[in-house]
Amino acid sequence: MDQVLLMCESYKEKITQTTDLVQLRRIRESFHLVLTTEFHHDDLPVIHALNEVFDAMIRQVVFFTEQRISCEPGGSQPPVAYAYMLFGSGGRSEQMMGSDQDNGLIYEAVEDPAKSLEVDAYFERFAGYLTEHLVQLGFAECSGRVICTEERWRKNEKQWYSQMLSWMQDPTWEYVRYLLVLADGRCVYGAPSLYNRLRQKYNQYVRENPDILLAMLRNTLHRKVLIGLFGNVIKEPFGEAQGGIDVKYGAYVPFVNAIRLLAIRYQIVGASTLERIQKLYEAGWIDAERCQTWHEAFSVIICLRAATYMNNEEKLFVSDGKLKADQLSSDKIKRLKSSMKVAKHLQNYTRKLVARDSGGTTTWI
Amino acid sequence: MFKKGMWLASLMMLLFPVLALAEEAAPTVESVNSAVGMANIGLNSLWVMIAAILVIFMQAGFIMLETGSTRMKNAGHVAGKTIFTFGLATLVFWMVGYGFIYGTSSGGFIGIGNFFFSPDYVASADAAYAPAIDFVFQLAFAAVSLAIAWGGFAERGKLSVYLIFTVVFIGFIYPVVAHWIWNADGWLAGLAKQDFAGSTVVHLTGAMAALAATILLKPRIGKFNKDGTANQILGHNQVFTTMGVIILWFGWFGFNAGSTLGVGEGFFGYVAFNTQLAAGAAAVAALIISWIIMGKADISTMLNGALAGLVAITASCAYVEPWAAVVIGLVAGLLVFFSMKLFEKLGIDDPIYALSVHGMAGIWGTLSTGLFATEELIATGGKGLPGLFYGGGFEQLGVQALGVFTSGLFAFVVSFVALYIIKLVIGLRVSEEEEIVGLDLSEHGAYGYPENVKK
Numbered sequence: 001m002d003q004v005l006l007m008c009e010s011y012k013e014k015i016t017q018t019t020d021l022v023q024l025r026r027i028r029e030s031f032h033l034v035l036t037t038e039f040h041h042d043d044l045p046v047i048h049a050l051n052e053v054f055d056a057m058i059r060q061v062v063f064f065t066e067q068r069i070s071c072e073p074g075g076s077q078p079p080v081a082y083a084y085m086l087f088g089s090g091g092r093s094e095q096m097m098g099s100d101q102d103n104g105l106i107y108e109a110v111e112d113p114a115k116s117l118e119v120d121a122y123f124e125r126f127a128g129y130l131t132e133h134l135v136q137l138g139f140a141e142c143s144g145r146v147i148c149t150e151e152r153w154r155k156n157e158k159q160w161y162s163q164m165l166s167w168m169q170d171p172t173w174e175y176v177r178y179l180l181v182l183a184d185g186r187c188v189y190g191a192p193s194l195y196n197r198l199r200q201k202y203n204q205y206v207r208e209n210p211d212i213l214l215a216m217l218r219n220t221l222h223r224k225v226l227i228g229l230f231g232n233v234i235k236e237p238f239g240e241a242q243g244g245i246d247v248k249y250g251a252y253v254p255f256v257n258a259i260r261l262l263a264i265r266y267q268i269v270g271a272s273t274l275e276r277i278q279k280l281y282e283a284g285w286i287d288a289e290r291c292q293t294w295h296e297a298f299s300v301i302i303c304l305r306a307a308t309y310m311n312n313e314e315k316l317f318v319s320d321g322k323l324k325a326d327q328l329s330s331d332k333i334k335r336l337k338s339s340m341k342v343a344k345h346l347q348n349y350t351r352k353l354v355a356r357d358s359g360g361t362t363t364w365i
Numbered sequence: 366m367f368k369k370g371m372w373l374a375s376l377m378m379l380l381f382p383v384l385a386l387a388e389e390a391a392p393t394v395e396s397v398n399s400a401v402g403m404a405n406i407g408l409n410s411l412w413v414m415i416a417a418i419l420v421i422f423m424q425a426g427f428i429m430l431e432t433g434s435t436r437m438k439n440a441g442h443v444a445g446k447t448i449f450t451f452g453l454a455t456l457v458f459w460m461v462g463y464g465f466i467y468g469t470s471s472g473g474f475i476g477i478g479n480f481f482f483s484p485d486y487v488a489s490a491d492a493a494y495a496p497a498i499d500f501v502f503q504l505a506f507a508a509v510s511l512a513i514a515w516g517g518f519a520e521r522g523k524l525s526v527y528l529i530f531t532v533v534f535i536g537f538i539y540p541v542v543a544h545w546i547w548n549a550d551g552w553l554a555g556l557a558k559q560d561f562a563g564s565t566v567v568h569l570t571g572a573m574a575a576l577a578a579t580i581l582l583k584p585r586i587g588k589f590n591k592d593g594t595a596n597q598i599l600g601h602n603q604v605f606t607t608m609g610v611i612i613l614w615f616g617w618f619g620f621n622a623g624s625t626l627g628v629g630e631g632f633f634g635y636v637a638f639n640t641q642l643a644a645g646a647a648a649v650a651a652l653i654i655s656w657i658i659m660g661k662a663d664i665s666t667m668l669n670g671a672l673a674g675l676v677a678i679t680a681s682c683a684y685v686e687p688w689a690a691v692v693i694g695l696v697a698g699l700l701v702f703f704s705m706k707l708f709e710k711l712g713i714d715d716p717i718y719a720l721s722v723h724g725m726a727g728i729w730g731t732l733s734t735g736l737f738a739t740e741e742l743i744a745t746g747g748k749g750l751p752g753l754f755y756g757g758g759f760e761q762l763g764v765q766a767l768g769v770f771t772s773g774l775f776a777f778v779v780s781f782v783a784l785y786i787i788k789l790v791i792g793l794r795v796s797e798e799e800e801i802v803g804l805d806l807s808e809h810g811a812y813g814y815p816e817n818v819k820k
Contacts, residue, residue, distance in 0.1 A: 226660055234660035238597035240590050325594075 004039065008049035012056045021136050024060060028138055032097055032317065041097065042306040044299055051093040055188050058086070061137060062189040065130045069122070078126070079119050080156075082107035084189035087146050087153075091184035092256065093272045096306050098319025100140040101131065104153035104185070106160050106194040119156065127154050138317045146181050160198055168205050171215035179212075180219060180257075183264055186271050203267045210357060213265055217354045220257040225344040226250030233337050241322040245336065247308055248321025251301045255343045258350040259294070265354060273298055297342035300335050402490060409627040410494040413502050416623020419616045420505035424451055426612030427512040431519060432813075433605025434665075434717050438803025439520050440601065441813025446515070446524065450531045451508050457535040458504045465540030466503065466548060473552030476544050493627050502623065506567050507539050509620070513571025514780075516719025517578035520585050521794050524808040526787055533783045534574055541779075542570045542772045557749035558768040559738060559761065561636075562624035564680030564730035565772050572724030573776035575715070581784050582793050584714030586800055595709045598716070603664055610668045614644055617675045621682045625746065632683070632746055639682045640675065643694030647674020650698025658702070665718075666702050672722045673701035677730030681737060684747050689737035696733075697726045724773075731769050735762030 018024045035041040069075045088102030127148040148154045167175035226234040263276040281291035432444045468476030484496035545551040622637040651670020655663035677697035704721035738752040751757035799807030
């Protein structure tokens with residue numbers, strides 16, 4: 001544990017000393033090597049350390065991006081305060097070695113329309129460079145297009161608020177997905193208050209319109225836990241992972257989704273799943289036993305998910321989220337199976353709770 | 366009054382002329398028997414002919430099933446080859462195949478006689494039906510067995526290999542197995558092996574040829590990864606595949622019910638009834654097992670399940686009670702699912718799942734009479750002993766197992782040797798480039814879907 005902390009601190013320090021992306025990339029490579037050879041990269045403390053180091057790397061990249069623009073002809077420092085947001089696993093501090101980019105930008109709104117256009121232009125350029133830099137560092141672009149180069153995820157505070165409101169007032173499948181993404185946001189660089197204010201409005205809307213939870217429930221439970229009728233684990237039928245288990249979509253995502261929904265329902269602040277479980281307990285929404293069961297099950301799942309890491313593919317660090325057949329010891333299967341059963345119960349628990357609260361029925365879900 | 370009576374009598378004579386004849390000559394027992402015999406021959410002939418047509422129609426089922434289960438670039442080839450091999454099979458069966466089955470038995474191994482079959486124009490008075498109809502009916506069965514074998518060749522076999530293997534299979538392999546079991550003097554028939562409509566003769570024989578072929582041809586490009594894991598090569602049209610299955614199912618009423626070879630007291634209806642029960646049960650079982658194990662209700666598994674149920678009940682349809690038909694179907698449905706997984710694990714590429722559907726289910730179906738055959742049904746039109754669960758002990762089961770083993774082994778070994786020789790002489794498989802571009806182009810020069818295949 002101490003060793004992990006030491007290693008983590010030393011890398012964070014090294015990262016702040018880098019002056020360009022090439023150095024940073026080298027550090028990432030060495031970090032991965034150390035994690036996979038000297039540590040169990042699928043241990044909880046190591047996952048935690050990895051997220052801290054990745055945060056530091058991403059901060060450094062954002063810093064490089066600011067610098068790059070300011071050094072360009074006609075360039076400048078950021079014209080207004082902004083929050084560089086991580087969404088998805090980054091937002092939940094659950095990044096894996098193979099996580100991709102899920103990010104966005106919130107910046108201060110300015111009154112003057114001409115100035116506002118200039119600010120927009122700055123952040124458009126900023127987003128382009130930043131994404132390019134992250135790719136160079138080995139973070140693949142998000143396939144779901146949750147990325148700051150997309151206008152949807154790069155707006156000033158006012159625009160963000162009206163966009164969020166429009167999503168909430170028209171809770172179709174895609175918009176609800178965006179709202180759930182937004183719930184996992186975390187500011188890693190800049191002014192967190194920009195996100196916090198937005199989030200307060202988010203929470204307020206949910207309090208006043210609890211029906212939106214039903215729409216979120218439909219979206220949330222759409223991923224099934226890969227447990228069969230007789231409690232059997234459903235394995236990959238074909239492909240290179242044949243006989244393996246899709247830990248990401250068959251266990252991790254359903255678990256995260258259910259806890260996220262409970263967090264939204266109970267207005268829990270904090271984005272990491274384990275943190276959310278803890279806070280649900282502290283606020284008295286779940287009992288100690290449930291808290292412990294969920295905590296244990298999720299720890300197993302996230303650690304096994306970390307074990308799905310694959311190697312450098314075309315200079316990107318990737319993972320398909322699947323445990324291969326040869327990675328599955330009977331002990332692992334046993335642990336995963338019981339955790340997946342917990343995930344299934346959790347899904348049912350969430351479904352019943354949200355349905356009951358909203359007075360609606362979800363039997364068709 | 367008298368006038369009215371005359372008028373009525375004339376009308377009766379018009380309607381029932383026999384009344385007029387009756388006054389002339391009373392019917393004798395012989396004349397009535399002869400008329401009834403003629404009527405029976407006529408009815409039997411009609412029924413077997415209809416059944417033959419149904420079984421021939423199963424070729425349409427195979428075309429749809431195989432084409433749907435394979436890729437677009439091979440569609441024209443996969444569909445078309447069924448027709449020309451059926452044509453060639455007809456000639457070979459006429460020349461030697463039929464004779465090897467039904468000619469005078471030579472030691473119970475093979476028949477001699479009836480080559481270049483030239484049947485009497487009509488049925489003789491002591492026959493059940495016309496001999497030419499028997500030929501058409503038997504040919505249809507042989508052609509089904511051949512169509513099953515093609516499953517192992519799919520998407521990579523050379524066209525010339527199809528031609529040569531048709532001659533070997535229809536000219537020797539199939540007739541020998543059919544002779545053993547279906548010629549009254551065949552050695553397995555002598556042991557009273559039960560195989561009502563051909564779980565062994567037709568299905569297992571075809572599947573063993575498919576196994577030999579797929580082993581020698583090796584898997585299709587892209588089917589297996591270097592570490593042995595398998596990829597799914599999806600067929601290009603699931604609707605075709607489904608249509609194929611329902612056409613086969615439909616045709617199976619000719620296959621099984623037609624195998625009563627007569628109308629009699631309508632026993633063919635009972636055979637059809639059992640056939641339907643097993644097929645239904647198997648489709649349900651396969652769908653449910655795939656749902657449980659894979660988390661998704663897999664259409665392809667369900668379709669194969671239905672076929673496996675039909676294959677399994679083929680041997681036993683005339684021997685078992687309805688509940689047993691359901692059990693046979695349920696087991697076949699489960700079996701086909703696990704068998705598909707097994708062959709994949711063994712690294713054997715079975716594009717149309719012929720090995721599982723016709724091989725495994727064929728074995729199960731043949732063994733099933735050894736378990737479930739009832740004395741009463743054996744007396745109705747079968748042979749052999751009751752099954753294990755009906756007080757027959759293990760004897761019939763042993764005969765069934767022996768039949769499966771010897772027939773399967775024979776079909777496999779001869780197919781393997783024949784194909785191995787073909788492989789040495791001209792090669793079995795198209796080149797890698799040809800396989801990638803598709804057999805439509807490499808073997809026939811035109812795509813089955815010219816507008817839809819990317820050049």
